[in-house]
Amino acid sequence: MNTSHTAQERATPSDARLWPLTTAIDERGRLIIGGCDVAELARQYGTPLYLFDETTIRDACRAWRAALAASYPGETAVHYASKALLNTALARLIADEGLGLDVVSGGELYVALRAGFPPHRIHMHGNAKTRAELEQALAAGIGQIIIDNLDELDLLANLTAHRLSPQPVALRIAPDIATDTHAHIQTGHATSKFGLPLDALDAAAERLHAAPGLRLVGLHAHVGSQLFDLEPYAAEIDVLLDAAARLRDRHSLTIQDINAGGGMGVPYTADQQPLDRYACAARLGEALAAGCRQRGFPLLRLVIEPGRSIIARAGVALYTIVATKNLPQTRFLHIDGGMGDNIRPALYGARYAAVLAEQANAPAEEVVEIAGRYCESGDVLIHAIPLPRARVGDILAVPVAGAYTLSMASTYNLTPRPAVVMVHSGVARLIQRRETYDDLIARDI
Ligand SMILES: Cc1ncc(COP(=O)(O)O)c(C=O)c1O
Structure with a gap:
């Protein structure tokens, strides 16, 4: 019309x-x-009717990609966290803008694949992925499965035991970082239901060594949502890099990706200020570049997963x-x-x-x-x-x-x-x- x-x-x-x-x-x-x-x-x-402005979505996708690329000398990638909203048209638009896609369920994966989203640009999250969902992700050949706990790791090891080419996986870490946001959307604290506690890292490494069907490619954390303070992101990168150094030094496991999650805040009312995407990307880029240098890593790939800050406005x-x-x-x-x-x-x-x-x-x-x-x-x-x-x-x-x-x-x-x-x-x-x-x-x- x-x-x-x-x-x-x-x-x-x-x-x-x-x-x-x-x-x-x-x-x-x-x-x-x-x-x-x-x-x-x-x-x-x-009514009720939900109206979406295509220009605003595309602008947010481009702004995040440009901000990250301008703030970090290594490789960067932006994945849209589809839990914020997903439907066929949106999946196509996000694919068209060159972003990756995070899914947290078989349903989100189904919609994305059916919309033609390239599987290699899809990551799957979730603290309670079912066997059926993991099988669905493996069959689709998605880019990464982000392992949340040791039981999931064991199940995935079993499901992939006879694969010729290993499934790329990342480990989600609970970095024990508090954030100033509503308790329901804090996710990075030590007692969070999400992610491996840091003291389970060695056990995870041993199990990964014994799992020929899995290839560890990254470490991930997500400290919370609707965040405006940039320091938790810098702290998170340090925790992830320390974990990466431990995996390298104790277990000879090397990774390529540091995934800082999403959570970038947006204003909902006139009294709230927007988070500056460039300032956020700069803080992340600076923390990762310096952290890699200090620990003797090459520049690892910087991945972020904004949901709200792409689609809310x-x-x-x-x-x-x-x-x-x-x-x-x-x-x-x-x-x-x-x-x-x-x-x-x-x-x-x-x-x-x-x-x-x-x-x-x-x-x-x-x-x-x-x-x-x-x-x-x-x-x-x-x-x-x-x-x-x-x-x-x-x-x-x-x-x-x-x-x-x-x-x-x-x-x-x-x-x-x-x-x-x-x-x-x-x-x-x-x-x-x-x-x-x-x-x-x-x-x-
Ligand atoms: C692992 C992970 N990544 C990304 C996001 C997206 O967060 P936001 O929409 O606040 O950017 C979430 C939200 O819960 C998450 O759990």
């Missing part, structure tokens, strides 16, 4: 860095993204206000979505901004609660947000909705999951249709 409004574009939203790069507000105050009138799309495709969630409730102390705007399509506020108190898509630059007149439609009191998408006076039927647009929303979506209350549209140059393309009631019973016998 072509809903091009480029000629009328006038202004950008006041907190422009929360919105996709192509966002504008026309002279009537209507929100325009990717050259498309957002409210028109909401009415055409129905590109996505905007659109809802219809279906009812209101006025109380003396507050006013609720009831929307037709909520925790089923975005669990983050209920799960870890995530905060969001929002505008009315047809009054995008109108001054705020009241402070309201945006109440989700799901039968949980905790389903309040946004607390205490200032908005112009909203009416039933208005379209609410929520920015920075691209990551960990649809990928965590459920059919709670048997509510179908939203449709997804990609916008670019005034053209909107449906890339995932809305779930139907028939989909809801498709598995029932």
Whole structure:
């Protein structure tokens, strides 16, 4: 569908860095993204609707690749962490931008392969990969399996015992690094469920020596998500390099990759600052180059796995206000979505901004609660947000909705999951249709 409004574009939203790069507000105050009138799309495709701006996704992919390449003299690679969001169109776009892909399940691997993503650029993570998932990854010939624990290592050793060409693997280390982020998204501490404790490294090395079907190529860690402080990344690189030196010195095992994981933060509300990609890449590059030099390694390949910082800003969630409730102390705007399509506020108190898509630059007149439609009191998408006076039927647009929303979506209350549209140059393309009631019973016998 072509809903091009480029000629009328006038202004950008006041907190422009929360919105996709192509966002504008026309002279009537209507929100325009990717050259498309957002409210028109909401009415055409129905709500809740998730809209993704192709330009913003491609720009983030290119910026990470360029930042890393400019910050480190050795080889670099950027893998998109597909847990943030994956569908066929996105897998193709990420492949087209030359990134690798991280998957954490057979389902993500299936979607990626079916979309034609090159298997050698896929890494598989997970603390509880099943035998079937490992077999699926081995059969596909993916680039790396990132081993999380000794049981997985033993199982993989068994599954690959008779292979002619060994499967490249990396070891995920729990580096024992604390981060300043929500407890649910801290992953690098010693008691994390993820990764091998450092004192299991020697055992892992011995088992790898006894596993002819496996070839160790890298060490990995991921210290947490939604991080803004760069020092945990530098500390993590040091821990990984110490581990690499131990593997070399005690076990004659050499690696090529140091994988620093993802976790780079994005602002969700106007009071948060973005993380500077170049500063982040520079800190990583500097730590790895210096660390390799100090320990007598050649320049190892630097790999990162951003998810949120590639897809979050590109996505905007659109809802219809279906009812209101006025109380003396507050006013609720009831929307037709909520925790089923975005669990983050209920799960870890995530905060969001929002505008009315047809009054995008109108001054705020009241402070309201945006109440989700799901039968949980905790389903309040946004607390205490200032908005112009909203009416039933208005379209609410929520920015920075691209990551960990649809990928965590459920059919709670048997509510179908939203449709997804990609916008670019005034053209909107449906890339995932809305779930139907028939989909809801498709598995029932
Ligand atoms: C191993 C690993 N890599 C990458 C990521 C992506 O993190 P983010 O989306 O915060 O960049 C995660 C997130 O949990 C992860 O566990």
